[in-house]
Amino acid sequence: MTDYRLVVVSAGVSDPSSTRLLADRATQRVTDLARERGHAVSITTVDLRELLQELPAALSSQLLGPRFTRAIDALGAADAIVAATPVYKAGASGLFTSFFQVLDNDLLIGKPVILAATAGTARHALVVDEEMRALFAYLRALPVPTSLFASTEDWTDTALGTRIDRAARELVLLMESGFARAVRDDAWGAYQHTYGSAGGTELDIDLDSDMMRLATGGSLRTSAEDDPFDPRRA
Template sequence: MRLVVISAGVSDPSSTRLLADRTAQKTLDLLGESGTAASVGVIELGPLAVDIARAIVSGFPGERLQEAIARLAAADAVIASTPVYKAGISGLFKSFVDVLDNDLLIAKPVILAATAGTARHAMVVDEQLRPLFAFLRALPVPTSLFAAPEDWGSPALGDRIERAATEMVLTLRSGVGRSIADSAWTGYQHQFSGNATRSERSASDVDFSTDLMRLAAGGLG
């Protein structure tokens, strides 16, 4: 199994990255206990900020950003972690999502996480991140993660991390995400020329017998 962490934290050290790392490690531990080999990679958005901005303006991701997107496309599961600014998710995180192909994360299990300076922003994960990943047709696990400064010393945060990681592992081991993508893929309205590997098609996949294709070929009277 290949896990990929997306971290939009920009401070050093970053509480956003710390929350993602703790979650990734717990997920790796649980996968290991179940006899499933796994690895984790990290996509730090801070160093890619200029590349992301250029891709939004030009419509084309540069080499470094394309490499990060390819790693995300190849992941079996994702841990998405963002800081909260001005009562909302990081603009850097949202901008990164804006350059992703709409097909990239279809049926891919995701743990949603956020950090903030106050507990008053605790609902940002479910009010903003969850709808965003629903649009991308990913599979966010039921338990979302949030950490304010006072949460780091609380056993409750560790309990939530373990619960989210358990949900992730059970989802991965069930294979439901892969089954959904394999079985229902042709039912989606795909955006082509994107980064989703499953959207790759050739001329042999085109149905030339439709009225529209016959008309384009000059075959209709």
């Protein structure tokens, strides 16, 4: 029995929002399945429209307001994520992409994610796989194999429920595998981090680097051992 932290990010802006509805259905399924398997799940929901006022500062000056900071703290501690957006003009909503563009590159490494989108027409169906997947690949998150997409007609189709069930099961299995935590414990140093990244937690400074040697009066030039013709070689 493990306690899991699930964070739901929804970019729906109407109230009620079909995007939020899709996210909630997936979240409910994840919670039920996890419970059946003996786990408890705590849920934090990040409604991105509540971050709208802080978005200009975050985008233009990297100044994060209190709501952004709370959302980032939650994502940093998350064991799994449900990320849902409406599709506008053949793409994920600007609010959704802007939010993820503000995050540190290493905040979501290895974390399992259900990707979900809603739209007014089925012609947008590939936005999840062709656009959102690329964004999360860049962030080195781990989207589950089944993507969720719901256009108007899907809400009356039982097939949507089947896909939600599949995606939720995939997410629970990935969460149980402990992959994200293992990556963090075993291989964190192999990823690129910047000072204060990963939501401000990545503060170790590597003193044993070429740049640090140069900073302390060393040289970038190759050492004698690297060059067979170097006269310094004994």
